[in-house]
Amino acid sequence: MDKDIKAKQVAERLLSQDPMSQWLGISILDVKEGYCKLQMTLRTEMMNGFNITHGGVLFSFADSALAFSCNNRNNFSVAQDTSINFLKQSKAGDVIIAESREVHNGRSTGLYLITLSNLQGDQIALFKGTCFRTGKPLFEDMQ
Template sequence: MIKEENTTPQRIVSHMMQHDAFSQWLGIEVLEVREGYSKIRMTLRDDMLNGFGIIHGGIAFSLADSAFAFACNNRNNLSVALDTSINFTKSTMPGQVLTAEATEEHNGRSTGLYQVRITRNDDEVVALFKGVCFRTGKALV
């Protein structure tokens, strides 16, 4: 059972970011957080290129996965990914800024469903991500 304490979505996501070396390496900046929602962004770098000279798809996936994690955990109910998928619609290049916006479609007792829309700085959608999480019932902080 989740213990009752004075937590807010912003405090929980701040705690998550402090302990998330990978999101820090990506250069993620948290723009907005509220229950079941997060909006984050990052700037693409040269060391994120794949063998085709475009940004590796795993980078966009990782950005979406972080937005998903921040949205589904910010009620202080430790939640882990159960199923995820992504569709890529446009390529991305170094110097572009990607924004990921995660919205909650379903908040159940044991699962949650989230959609993440990733756009680049010209407002073009570059990927759409869907994630289902499992809620453990344990407090994160």
């Protein structure tokens, strides 16, 4: 099976079993091995007391992008270290794109940079995530 087809199948299955990503309203736009591009629309209940997007929502969106990109080889991986920088405000109704790019694919760790942008191309946040690879399959039947 083509590695990118398998990567897409793993990411789609992971999304189908991820209640948080479903609550966020995430949809998958593109997946390749070590890469993913996701989209979500910000809702009123995702805003904070300043009527801008709660940072935890943006962090969670980026964290989901990390999960879908670092696990899509079907090697069960978990976040080991993450950080986020908020660059621009966003608000309810904005459509946000998360693009996760693999910087390093090691045997036991991986490093990913995730950009969150609006449809106008403005960067909303930059997220860096290191994952730990367990060496076990995420889905036994997809080896």
